Amino acid sequence: MERTFLAIKPDGVQRGLVGEIIRRFETKGFTLVGLKFLKVSRELAEQHYGVHRERPFFGSLVEFITSSPVVAMVWEGDGVIASARKIIGATNPLTAEPGTIRGDFGLNIGRNLIHGSDAPETAQQEIALWFKDEELV
Numbered sequence: 001m002e003r004t005f006l007a008i009k010p011d012g013v014q015r016g017l018v019g020e021i022i023r024r025f026e027t028k029g030f031t032l033v034g035l036k037f038l039k040v041s042r043e044l045a046e047q048h049y050g051v052h053r054e055r056p057f058f059g060s061l062v063e064f065i066t067s068s069p070v071v072a073m074v075w076e077g078d079g080v081i082a083s084a085r086k087i088i089g090a091t092n093p094l095t096a097e098p099g100t101i102r103g104d105f106g107l108n109i110g111r112n113l114i115h116g117s118d119a120p121e122t123a124q125q126e127i128a129l130w131f132k133d134e135e136l137v
């Protein structure tokens with residue numbers, strides 16, 4: 001069964017949106033197979049966002065994601081990778097559709113509440129980076 005990696009970023013946690021965000025994936029019918037609350041190390045952040053290393057916002061992105069705890073999750077279901085990206089919405093919350101998480105709750109591209117894997121290969125890499133096998137049910 002397909003799996004994806006999702007992380008509620010520091011802004012989502014601080015704004016009290018953890019329950020609301022998890023509820024959207026639960027009510028859609030996806031299955032939660034891994035969950036943890038952690039403060040992200042610089043090393044983990046730089047690996048997770050390694051693809052953006054040369055982008056001008058890389059430093060502030062790593063600063064932000066390591067600034068306070070995140071909720072890291074693995075979700076399972078048919079088509080969950082693409083479906084979760086739709087539920088999350090466009091990267092920039094200002095252009096994300098209403099009804100999506102970013103469209104409903106976000107205002108700032110640097111504070112867009114949640115991360116979701118963008119393809120099967122990145123989902124696999126991110127799940128392995130954030131979770132040990134025995135942490136997944």
Ligand code: ATP
Nearest residue numbers: 052057061090091109110111112114115116117118
């Ligand atoms: P994520 O990977 O966090 O799920 P995404 O796949 O929608 O988001 P990416 O292009 O992978 O978007 O960018 C990773 C993150 O970097 C974005 O979520 C956003 O917080 C930040 N980011 C992207 N573009 C910009 C930008 N132009 N200015 C500031 N931050 C940006």
Ligand code: MG
Nearest residue numbers: 115116117118
């Ligand atoms: Mg991305």
